[in-house]
Amino acid sequence: MSRPLRQPREELRQSILDAARGILDREGMEGLSARAIAREIDYTAATIYNVFSSMSDIVMEINRETLAEVALLFSALPKDLSAADRLRALSKSYVCFMQDNPARWNALFGGNRERESFPNWYTGTIEGLKLQLAHLLIEHAGDLDRVRAEKLAEHLFVSVHGALTLGVGRRLDLLTQRDTLDVAMSGVELILNSLTAEAGKL
Amino acid sequence: MSRPLRQPREELRQSILDAARGILDREGMEGLSARAIAREIDYTAATIYNVFSSMSDIVMEINRETLAEVALLFSALPKDLSAADRLRALSKSYVCFMQDNPARWNALFGGNRERESFPNWYTGTIEGLKLQLAHLLIEHAGDLDRVRAEKLAEHLFVSVHGALTLGVGRRLDLLTQRDTLDVAMSGVELILNSLTAEAGKL
DNA sequence: TGAATTATTGAACGCAGTTCATTAACTAGT
DNA sequence: ACTAGTTAATGAACTGCGTTCAATAATTCA
Numbered sequence: 001m002s003r004p005l006r007q008p009r010e011e012l013r014q015s016i017l018d019a020a021r022g023i024l025d026r027e028g029m030e031g032l033s034a035r036a037i038a039r040e041i042d043y044t045a046a047t048i049y050n051v052f053s054s055m056s057d058i059v060m061e062i063n064r065e066t067l068a069e070v071a072l073l074f075s076a077l078p079k080d081l082s083a084a085d086r087l088r089a090l091s092k093s094y095v096c097f098m099q100d101n102p103a104r105w106n107a108l109f110g111g112n113r114e115r116e117s118f119p120n121w122y123t124g125t126i127e128g129l130k131l132q133l134a135h136l137l138i139e140h141a142g143d144l145d146r147v148r149a150e151k152l153a154e155h156l157f158v159s160v161h162g163a164l165t166l167g168v169g170r171r172l173d174l175l176t177q178r179d180t181l182d183v184a185m186s187g188v189e190l191i192l193n194s195l196t197a198e199a200g201k202l
Numbered sequence: 203m204s205r206p207l208r209q210p211r212e213e214l215r216q217s218i219l220d221a222a223r224g225i226l227d228r229e230g231m232e233g234l235s236a237r238a239i240a241r242e243i244d245y246t247a248a249t250i251y252n253v254f255s256s257m258s259d260i261v262m263e264i265n266r267e268t269l270a271e272v273a274l275l276f277s278a279l280p281k282d283l284s285a286a287d288r289l290r291a292l293s294k295s296y297v298c299f300m301q302d303n304p305a306r307w308n309a310l311f312g313g314n315r316e317r318e319s320f321p322n323w324y325t326g327t328i329e330g331l332k333l334q335l336a337h338l339l340i341e342h343a344g345d346l347d348r349v350r351a352e353k354l355a356e357h358l359f360v361s362v363h364g365a366l367t368l369g370v371g372r373r374l375d376l377l378t379q380r381d382t383l384d385v386a387m388s389g390v391e392l393i394l395n396s397l398t399a400e401a402g403k404l
Numbered sequence: 405t406g407a408a409t410t411a412t413t414g415a416a417c418g419c420a421g422t423t424c425a426t427t428a429a430c431t432a433g434t
Numbered sequence: 435a436c437t438a439g440t441t442a443a444t445g446a447a448c449t450g451c452g453t454t455c456a457a458t459a460a461t462t463c464a
Contacts, residue, residue, distance in 0.1 A: 007442095009442095028314075034421065035419085035420080043443075044443065044445075045421085045444095046424085046444060047442080047444075049421090049422070049423075050442070050443075055421065106314065110313065110314075111312065111371070112308065112370070112371045112372060113371060118376065122376070126376050126377060130377060150378075151380075154377055154378045154385065155361065155385070157364075157377055158364040158365050158377070158389065159360055159364050159389065160364070161368060162359075162361050162364025162365070162367065163360050163364070165311075165363065166360065169313070169314050169315060170314060171311065171315055174320065174324070175359055175360070176352075176356045178353075178356070183360055186357060187357055190392070190396055191392070194395060197396065208410095208412090208461080211411095214411095235450080235452080236453080237450080237452090245412075245413090246412070246414075247413095247452085248412075248413060248414080248453085248455085249411080249412060249413075251452090251453070251454080252412080256452080256453080257451095257452065
């Protein structure tokens with residue numbers, strides 16, 4: 001077996017990530033292995049460990065890209081909509097993105113976490129998304145203190161997360177005939193309703 | 203290596219399940235393997251395949267027990283409480299049960315589903331839990347049609363599921379400082395509030 | 405006692421992540 | 435041009451996984 005031409009480190013790194021991304025999107029998490037990546041880029045599994053120190057580091061790198069895409073999604077909101085409609089649009093595009101990329105979802109949120117601590121780009125991005133949700137909620141219902149807004153944003157995130165977990169894991173049909181987006185969006189409406197109802201009472 | 207004494211099929215079956223349950227509770231999903239079970243009951247991995255046709259069948263059998271325990275939890279509600287309080291008690295005991303048995307949770311809801319169809323005891327139990335939730339919601343707010351009650355029950359289940367997924371997967375701290383139970387219960391309160399607020403408006 | 409049946413097994417297959425000593429290829433110095 | 439030193443890539447191995455299967459040991463029956 002002939003040794004492949006040398007590649008600069010950074011280039012090889014990118015080849016590995018490209019291959020990994022491809023396999024992940026094509027065959028899902030269970031198809032992603034060091035040997036599969038090596039096969040694809042015409043190297044040996046051991047070579048991968050000269051660049052990444054573990055498989056989970058590779059997955060983490062893909063997660064970084066995924067989170068960046070999600071953050072982009074969150075930042076690309078039409079400015080002319082009401083806060084409620086922007087929240088709806090946001091939720092919808094998030095759910096659709098994850099539903100269209102189930103393997104990315106599994107890489108990001110599947111299984112129990114292995115790391116004790118997450119890098120800043122990870123925690124920071126999620127914190128940012130949460131704050132953006134909270135901001136939209138405050139804009140939607142002005143009389144809403146920061147703490148409560150964040151709690152509601154957390155609830156929003158959690159309930160959408162539940163719908164996506166069940167949906168992507170193909171277990172939502174155990175509970176309902178509705179599809180993932182429908183379930184997630186009715187959760188959004190529930191929060192919006194609860195805010196307007198409360199505002200009407202005061 | 204001496205061959206162990208023969209055990210009647212059913213007895214061996216139970217030994218396997220007992221060992222599996224023990225390993226699962228002790229070491230979690232990643233510790234549960236055919237060889238680990240065999241080690242524990244002093245048989246060989248191959249023997250297990252004379253009794254169960256796959257590892258996932260064993261997990262499925264444990265899931266049956268888990269779901270039975272959950273159903274028991276749901277049926278053991280104090281009758282003297284209000285509907286809202288019973289819903290609260292239910293949610294709390296469900297969340298606590300799963301939080302105390304994270305490996306059971308992972309066995310039940312972790313990873314993507316492998317089976318195309320689930321047995322009746324599986325789908326039926328979950329359907330039953332949902333209907334019980336819907337029933338409590340109707341009792342709490344009389345003017346609530348069946349369809350909407352079921353949708354709310356689904357939302358309740360989904361949002362608690364989201365909290366538990368994040369909590370058991372040890373990812374909830376990415377989103378909030380609150381603990382799993384707190385997050386789940388505030389979701390319950392949100393639903394209860396939205397019902398009473400709506401009732402007050404009409 | 406010998407034959408048929410049954411339970412259990414060791415060994416293997418293909419896969420996984422990961423490690424490491426060896427080898428091949430390139431670079432710099434003389 | 436030749437050598438020494440450095441780096442990149444590798445094959446082979448280790449452990450462990452789910453699973454299969456022909457062979458073996460123990461039991462039952464004629």
